[in-house]
Amino acid sequence: MSGPLKGIRVIEIGTLIAAPFAARMMAEFGAEVIKIETPNGGDPLRKWRKLHEGTSLWWYLQSRNKKSVCVNLKSAEGADVIKRLAKDADVVIENMRPGALEKLGLGWDVLHAINPKLTMVRIFGYGQTGPYRDRPGFGAIGEAMGGIRYTTGDAEGLPARVGVSLGDSLASLHGVIGALMSLLRVKTGQGDGQVVDVSLVESVFNLMESLIPEYDLLGHVRERSGGALPGIAPSNMYRTEDGGFVVIAGNSDPIYKRLMQVIGRPDLADDPALAQNDGRVKQSAMLDAAIDAWTSHHSMDDVLATLERAEVPSGRIYSVADIVGDAHYQAREMLLDADLPGGASVKMPGIVPKLSETPGEVRWQGPTLGEHTHSVLESLGFDADEVARLRAEGAVQ
Structure with a gap:
């Protein structure tokens, strides 16, 4: 041993x-x-x-x-x-x-x-x-x-x-x-x-994070939200042109700005109302639609390569076949x-x-x-x- x-x-x-x-x-x-x-x-x-x-x-x-x-x-x-x-x-x-x-x-x-x-x-x-x-x-x-x-x-x-x-x-x-x-x-x-x-x-x-104090103090019941991360924006799953789904987490302030720039939305990057998370959460549906409009017109490989260059956390949703074939898992x-x-x-x-x-x-x-x-x-x-x-x-x- x-x-x-x-x-x-x-x-x-x-x-x-x-x-x-x-x-x-x-x-x-x-x-x-x-x-x-x-x-x-x-x-x-x-x-x-x-x-x-x-x-x-x-x-x-x-x-x-x-x-x-x-x-x-x-x-x-x-x-x-x-x-x-x-x-x-x-x-x-x-x-x-x-x-x-x-x-x-x-x-x-x-x-x-x-x-x-x-x-x-x-x-x-x-x-x-x-x-x-x-x-x-x-x-x-x-x-x-x-x-x-x-x-x-x-x-x-x-x-x-x-x-x-x-x-x-x-x-x-x-x-x-x-x-x-x-x-x-x-x-x-x-x-x-x-x-x-x-x-x-x-x-x-x-593992349930702030579930209890949110309910006790604010009366908020956290509900199902699909691929989104409630109260943190933007962070969701988006479609790509070739039928895949990519997870993008652009939820820190500097990452958010880089993400908006790379998808061609400098107006959203520079909007002071969206500079911090609490402001972005109020308009999370609009932000998700803007991101989806970009990803849905690009292939998965192009989306991932572009976001990697911009240092925006992202990744495809892996099947077991993806895991077994992945170089990082092997390394x-x-x-x-x-x-x-x-x-x-x-x-x-x-x-x-x-x-x-x-x-x-x-x-x-x-x-x-x-x-x-x-x-x-x-x-x-x-x-x-x-x-x-x-x-x-x-x-x-």
Whole structure:
């Protein structure tokens, strides 16, 4: 292992997206991540979305650098394996329903007593407290109740979702941030481990900018606005002559002036009523029409080249084909080649963020179910006879 988290042991008791994505990021930066999977199929993500020879391509990405240990948590012997792992672990990341680990004898009080330095990251729909804590909660519900879906989509259309599991991923990032803050506290001798309580709803809500004070003080309800950025102008999506769409963000004062000059509207560039954002917002529809009148008479390549010369932020809307073919993605090592079981080679996303001295790395793709059970149990002091007995009793696989 190498990386800034070298020497950190993480136990992942999670499925699908939120907890596994958080653990994946820690694994990419050197943490030893031991993923606990249950018998009879393991993590359902193994069968989600597009499969290659029976295994999800998402699985290989989400579980890279992890060790798979297959344990029956409902058996006393299986629970004992987790307790022995917890003795030397730094972090447990889980996304079971509140109270589920407690029913298995693996709740915070039990694990904290075994290892006071342990940090437990608990990710669930509504968090560990409150009147909704026992409701089932997925990322889609977090996006709905966190406020982002209400503000997403065309003004006259239905609320829309982003095309990825945004709520889960945002919760994962908050989980990693919380884990690192807790680890810093422990490693600098400021105190023992603690619970990091992450709600999917709150993780989305945390991105909602000035939504609350605008409503509370001004009575303003932020609505859907299509490709525009309400209250900031001009910033929108515009048509090009060849049928494409370009995003242009001309919303700082000097950028706005350059944009108006380059589209042939010096009158708008020099209008004192439009010199600052609050004035431009009042006439955002007029500004969008002026920009669209220019972009719709030029090709995408011409629009982008002209705006780049004028130092106006702009970009085409990328499909996955655009991403894979993009020179900047390639130069930044955001498209890595991976080898799958059976010899197939496939591109996978690179690692974010980029650290200059201790960069992340991919050591292996997602493991087979229980691939590391024997080696991890051996490292905990189980001898061959004990491992055989646990397998025979169905405690491990």
